Each structure stands twice: as C-alpha cells, then as structure tokens.
Amino acid sequence: MKPFDSRQCKLLAARELSPGIFDFTVSCPELAALAAPGQFAQILVPGHTLRRPISICSIGRETLRFVFQVRGEGTEKLSRYRPGDDIDILAPLGKGFPIDPNKRTLLVGGGIGVPPLLGVAEALGGNAVAVLGFRNRDLVILEEDFKNTGAKVLIATDDGSYGHKGLVTDLATGEDFQVLMACGPGPMLRGAGALAGERGVPGYLSLEQRMACGVGACLGCAVALTDGEGREYFGHVCKDGPVFPMDRLKEV
Amino acid sequence: MKPFDSRQCKLLAARELSPGIFDFTVSCPELAALAAPGQFAQILVPGHTLRRPISICSIGRETLRFVFQVRGEGTEKLSRYRPGDDIDILAPLGKGFPIDPNKRTLLVGGGIGVPPLLGVAEALGGNAVAVLGFRNRDLVILEEDFKNTGAKVLIATDDGSYGHKGLVTDLATGEDFQVLMACGPGPMLRGAGALAGERGVPGYLSLEQRMACGVGACLGCAVALTDGEGREYFGHVCKDGPVFPMDRLKEV
C-alpha cells in the first residue's frame, strides 16, 4: 500500500473560524485511513508551482480536517473554495507526534499552531492538558473541540481579553505531565522546550520550513539536527519531521 | 469619455450552443454604450498574462454578448465561468464594420466567424442576407438569432447534413448586395473577397492575429497592409482592424 498519495478530495464543509482562519473538512477515505496526528498534507493551489503544507488538524473515518490561516496568495485562493469543490491533496506526509494514551501529555499550542494538536488530543482520549495561547479573544479557536476530546483545556491571551493574560507556558505551572508536545511560533516553542527541560520530560516540537516536494526527495526543507554523538547535520522537516524530539534539534 | 475601459462584468447567462462553443451575456452598461458591431473585447483569464481577444457578438442596452469556442487553456478556463461570476473585460476595441442600413449587405460567416456578424445583422435592421457556413448540422449556431434580425438567412454545411452542401459563397449566387462583410477562416475570407471582386462591391473582412495589448500600444498584432499608392506596411489588427476594407490587405 502507498504510504501517501495525491487525490482529488471533495470539500465537504468550509467555515471561517476567526478572521482569516478557515476550517475545511474534506472527503478522502484512502488518505484518512493512513493519517496520524501531527502529519501534514501538501495542498495544491492551481496555478501555483509549489503545494502548500498544511497540518492535519483532525482525522475522521473518511475525512480529514484542516485549519489554516490566510498568509499569502496561495492560502487566500484556497480560502475561496466552496463545499463541493475538489482539492488536490498529497497526504499524509512526515512523522507525527508519538502518542501514548497512557502518558499524561501536555499539549502546548500557539495561534495557528493549535490545530495540529487537536488530533493529538483526540488520540490521547482525555489524557491531555491543552494549554493554548492566542493574541486576543477574537482569535481563540477550537476551544470547544479540545474540550470535547476530554482534555483539560486552559487558554491564555496576550492581552488578557480571554483566559490567562500572558504566556501559554505559565498555564502549565500547576500541571503534571510525562511528555510535552508543542506547535506554534518560535518563541513559544523555545518556552515549551525549556519547560520540558525543567520538568525532565521528553518534548516533541512541530516545526515549519519552506518546502517543495514534501516527501523527502528534494532536500528543500532543511533543519539543523544533532545526532546522538552531538554531530550536526541537516535533516528534513517533511520526512524526518515535522515533529522532532527536541533534543535532536540544534536550535529551536 | 474613455473610448474603452476595463471593467469587472457580471456574467448574466452562460450556455453551451454546440459542443465546445459557449454563449456568454455579461452586464456592462458603460462598455455596451460604447460598442459597435465588429469590435472586440480583451477578456482576462486570471493566471494568464495575455488577455483573450473575443469579438462582440451582439450589443444590448446594458449587456454584451460573446460567443467563443474552446481552443486552448484560456478559453477552456473561461468556459467554466458560471452566472454570477465576474469577468474582467477590456472593451470595446478596434474598428468594427462600416454599417449602412440603406445598403443591402451580404454577410458571409464561417464557423466561429459567424457570431461577430450577428451584431451587424441587428444593426442593419433586416437589410441583410446572411450566408453562414458550418462543418455539419451539430455545429450550426445562431440561426434563429440571425432570423430574428429580419435578415434573410442561408446555411451551408461542409457535409450537407443541413442546408446547402458546399461553400458558403455558393449561397450568394442568386443574391443582390451592395457591400460584403465577412468573418471566418482564411479560405472562406479569400472566397468572400473574390466574390466581392466579381460583383464589384466593397468588401470588409474581419481578421485575427495574436495580440498582447489589444489597444495599439505594443505593435504585436501586425498585418501587412497596402496604402493608396501600393506601398506596403504593417498595420495592426487591434487598432486598424479587426475589420479591414479588403483592398487594403496585402493578402488574405
């Protein structure tokens, strides 16, 4: 069986979650059957040479869910798709989060880094604490979805307009966890990494890099890694990641 | 007032007249007010650098009608537009047919060259004979539309599956006319030119050429012309034409 493939997938539902952030559910039984939380898809926007990497937010029996933010031309065009339209999706790609429902897991998400963690929370079946950060109240997304997984959900906003005012890592102070998984902007990842270090638990971080192939063939999406002996080399976000054990990363 | 302009025009009606031939009516009051039969539009197909030149088929009070054939990528994409969509149209461009309703006019059209003559027939208010040629019965278009103008309409098909079997110019044998206007493939234009020559009447032919600007600025759409004294030079289909008095053309 092919471990990934490209398919025309029908868009079943499209919704704007918050200004500029879209929530797509597509029908793709074959791809959904292969997918794991933390993996991603390469979505074709016709007229564009390079596909857009978008994380899998949640995995249904026959569907995949993607939540993406309009950042440039490609995501803007994508946001104009309507239910019934076909989208060419290459998925599932990369290595996701190493999920163990027996381990209490802290999920640290920031902004558009929150969606990929939803699939993780679902797979953890309640054994998770999700600490989620947003710029302000209007940008909070997926809170209910996380709650529905049975996870404990704590929200922080930069301006305090909702939940805790301040850093998302602050929310973890009273929490107990055996493993940490994070996705979000660089500074947040650094904070999450530090937190895992303090607590002495393994941390897994989901990274971004500009990509061409998305499958490991072009060596486009380099990331500086260190092997067991401290030797440095370039790995690739699309194949070795996007989720990396934090101790393998040269820097975050 | 601007003699032409580019506008976002709403597609009001779209119909497939015969396989691969589409009939679009767009709303564009400002452009319609400026248009004359035989002029053309430069239609933008997003993602393409060059606009597609398409003749104005018919001019309504607030609408323009275009009939086009799918020939390549641009026209194929255009054919997928649906009523309600906006189309960016630069129009009206070029010089149309010199219409005189007092002169009995023979309209000679072939295939996708037929649509531009409809507006002419409408403007002639019945004082026209339209001889229209098609490959076969299935490809006959606009017959009723021409009849509704009051023109006499005669049809020829290459295979005789409808109307006269043979050349469209054969149909003119018994007809009397003071001026001839033609649009269609090269061989048909040559036949029409010869016919006008025999009858000693002025002939006007509508030409095609690959275009960039469509307004006379780039000198892309050259056509070899002769001036009064037989001197040859390059004129331009988009500005000096697309309709030319046949005696100005170096060759058809």
Place this chain on the structure above:
Amino acid sequence: MEKNNKLSVNIAGVEFNNPIIAASGTFGFGREYGELYPLSELGGISCKGTTLKERPGNPPPRVTETPGGMLNAVGLQNPGVEHFINEDLPWLSKQGTRIIANIAGSTVEDYCRTAELLNGTAVDMVELNISCPNVKEGGVQFGVTAEGVEGITRAVRERCKKPLMVKLSPNVTDITEMAIAAESGGADALSLINTLTGMRIDINSRRPIIRNNTGGLSGPAVLPVAIRMVWQVCNKVKLPVVGLGGISTWQDAVEMLLAGAVAIQVGTAIFTDPYAPIKIRDGLLEFMDKKGVKSVSELTGGVRPW
C-alpha cells in the same frame, strides 16, 4: 496626481514625480493608455524603441503567451526618430510626465545620430537599447560583450546632450561586467532587464509560434532573474539603476527597490491590466505609509543579504 514628495525620485539629475515608469515597447508613445488615465499619473514613459530611419518590424505572429509570461518579436517597428520628434513628442511633452526616448540601431553611427537628433528636443532622458534580441541588427551585438557595451556607450555619450541610461540585456554570463562597462563608457544610469530570449513551438504545425522563431521573454516569469541581476549590479556600480522585468504588483516593485533600484519600469503587466502602473504606485505609497517610510529612496538597496 499631485506631486507627492514621498514618491519623487531623481535619476541622473532628472526629477520623476514617482518611481513608476512605463517600459519601452509596451506603452507605445502613450496615446492609447492615455485614454484611460492622465499620463501625469506616471513618473515617466519610456517610449517605443526608435531608430534613425523608419523600420517595418517583423512579420506576424509577433507575440504569444508562455507560462507566467509572454514572448515578443516586434522587431523595432517604428516610424523613425524624426517622426517621433515631430509627431509624437509635441503631444507627449505636454502630458506632465517624464519622457524617455528609447533608441536602437544597426551601427554605432546610427545610434549616435539618433541620439544627436534628440539633443534639442523635449525628451528628458535617452535610454540606449543595446539589448533588443528580436532584430538581426538590433543592437544586441553591442550588448553582450563588455567592449561592445563600453564602446557604444562612450560613442553615444559624446554626442548625446541628454542624461543617458543604458539598458542591459539579461542574456549574458555576467551582467555586472556589462554594467561596469556601461559605467566606464559614461552612462548616467542603467536600466535592466530587457527580455530573455525564448521560443515556443506549435506542436500541430511544428512551426515556431513566433514568426521570428525566437522572441523575448517578459512578464512575471522573469521577475526573479531581474531582481537577482539588479541586486548584483547595484553591488558593483554606483550608477542609479532602474529595475524592470516581470513587475506586476506593488510587492514586486518594493522587492525591486530593495534590491537596489531607484525606480522601476512596468511593461508586460500593462497588457494584463492597463491600470497596473497606477495600482503599483498606490500600493507602494500605502506600504510606505504603513511602514513609516518617508521617501521611496529609503527603500532603494534596503535588502539585508544573509
């Protein structure tokens, strides 16, 4: 548009109201697009290339589309420089925009005499087109060797009383050599890039689509090549550089300025959208306001290479 000091730029002593110039050969002599907006909205117009004597141009087809761009081989069709001076310039010079005469020729002497004829006229600047790939003797032979570039620049410089901008061909191994040669020859400014030579073939007729067999590639497709060349050139010469090639949005224009250009030209994008130069100007101004940039010159060369 009223003069907006934020946008005005000075190129070799000539003041342009804004840094958006219509590219040679894509805007004729301004009459057609002048129906759509006052030409004073533009910083300037680089006119269709003109030669000492009238030229008929190439037989059609002269243009076709390519992925993200187009090919052209117009072949310098033009009525000759005297016709330009007598018929086009009087009208053009009243439009409130800067007029750049783009000149070409088959011999150095042709170029020089063409430039001389422009000396006493209302033209603000002369652009030396030594890079037209679409005519057998269209000057490209002068544009692809350092000696050629320096030689023709020096010869024209001696006889031309207007500020002289040399337009470089991208069809060279090292664009900076050509830029340095033009500088040595006495150029007051550079413009780049002209078109990259390309070809398309009709797979049914098996004929090249362009009657000239090959044509010049322009449009968005060439933008990265143009940005790269402008950046390389600006690292090597002191002359003001006008950047062009594939600019179709204000973002592209900002990139080109950051790469080192003092002004930009817009060509092929006008075919896609006749209002492109205006939209680019407005977008640029809005961007500057948002970023607190007081003068467009602050953007010039602002790239921070790694």
Place this chain on the structure above:
Amino acid sequence: MEKNNKLSVNIAGVEFNNPIIAASGTFGFGREYGELYPLSELGGISCKGTTLKERPGNPPPRVTETPGGMLNAVGLQNPGVEHFINEDLPWLSKQGTRIIANIAGSTVEDYCRTAELLNGTAVDMVELNISCPNVKEGGVQFGVTAEGVEGITRAVRERCKKPLMVKLSPNVTDITEMAIAAESGGADALSLINTLTGMRIDINSRRPIIRNNTGGLSGPAVLPVAIRMVWQVCNKVKLPVVGLGGISTWQDAVEMLLAGAVAIQVGTAIFTDPYAPIKIRDGLLEFMDKKGVKSVSELTGGVRPW
C-alpha cells in the same frame, strides 16, 4: 509498464524504455516517489547530484515559489558518492529503469575521482553537473566559459568509462559555445538546461527569501528559454541532447522533442504533481498515436523554423 518500442530511445548507446527521465535533485534517489509508482515506468532517473565527499548543503530556507516557478539553493547536500554506490545504487539498480549519476565537485580532480568511482558500478550514464549555481564551489565556474567546459569534459572523459552527458548552465551569453566545447571535450550527450539564477526578497524582513541570497529558477517559467537553448544547440552540435527546464505537460515535452531533444527530463513539475512524468509519458504516446508517429525519435528535431 511494458516495453513500448514506440517510446524507446537510445542516448549515447544506452537504451531507455521511454524518453521521460526524472531530473536531478527533484527525485532524490528514487525511494520517495517509488512509493507511488514503479520506477520502471520512467525511462530513467537522474539521481540527486553527488560529490566525492559528503556535503551538508546550505542552511534553510532553500526553496521558495516564484511566478510560474521556484527557486532552490539546496547546495548539493548529499552523502558522498561512496554512500550513493553502497547504499542507494544496489536498490536503484533493481528498479528496472536507467540510472544516471549526476556528479559535481569543487575541482577537476574531484569530478574525475567521483566519475572513476562510478566506473565499475551499475550506473548507466554519468551526468556532469558543471552548472550548479548554488554552491560557492559547485562547478558553475567550469560551466560558463568554453575553455572551462571543454577542459573538465576532457578530463572526466579520460577517466570515466560510462557514457558521459554534460549538463549545461543557461546562465551564459551563448549556450552553443558551451555545447561545442563539451562536444570537443568528448561528451557523449548533453543535457540542458540547469537553473537560471534568480532572487526573491521578503519585503517585510528585507531579507532574501533564500538563505543563500540567490537560488536557481526552475519550473514552467523557464520553459521558453529551455526550448530556445535546446533548439540553438541542436542546430550546432551532433550530440544527442536531453532537454529539460519547465516541462510540466506532455505538450511541453512534444515541443522540447520537436526543438531537437532525444529525450526529456522532468523536474519541478513533480513537486506540483508527483504523477507528472507518468502523465507526460501517457499524453505523449496518445499524441503519437493520434498523429501516426511510429517512434518518438521521429519527433526529435521536427520543428520547421520559419
């Protein structure tokens, strides 16, 4: 796919089942896309460029999009030729497709030793990459002068026992000079084009988007340049030419064959659609059947210039 004689081509004595080859650097060593279709569906694979010693490659970002194309500056990241021979080749050589080793280096001696190491292996052909613009010492210095091209070709030719294909850079004034030089140096075949050097700048950070500042432009945008260069080269040399650069549809492939190519390579188009090479092959076959073309070689050089 069964062997289809209509599509088979012979390049410098090597028989390819069909004329569709994956371009170097876009297909790795075949493992990833080998998950999607049997590699025997392709005529051949030009492997990721390999060097004598392991190379780390450039820091990221290494790729970005451009209008109708992309830039890359991977910088020849590769595990070294011995790793290729020991780890990749054994698997690759069992896939039922032709294997082209693409080699690069910093010195002539590097190239020669890399080629020598491949002598006894299952590799079907060596492609000399003297045109990688993305590493300081990546060979481009050898690829932009006739002397350089001839010299390295001759040196490698002497020590390489495999058919030798020289891959030309488009970043030159006259591609035919380089082709003639490669022919004189003893090349058995040519492939062109490699990437055109380009640049993009992030207008907010003012940083070049590619960490290497410049990168190589590929994809549909460059197709007309590639067609032109292949046509020019085929008019000047007798060597078989493999055409590439921007091919993304079977129509593009037919154009390239008509321009003179005996086979084509598909690179960037694979990123847009991993199945592109297969679709191109199928479309080509259908076109040939419709037109009554009995062998793909009949298309080669079939353009009828004006």
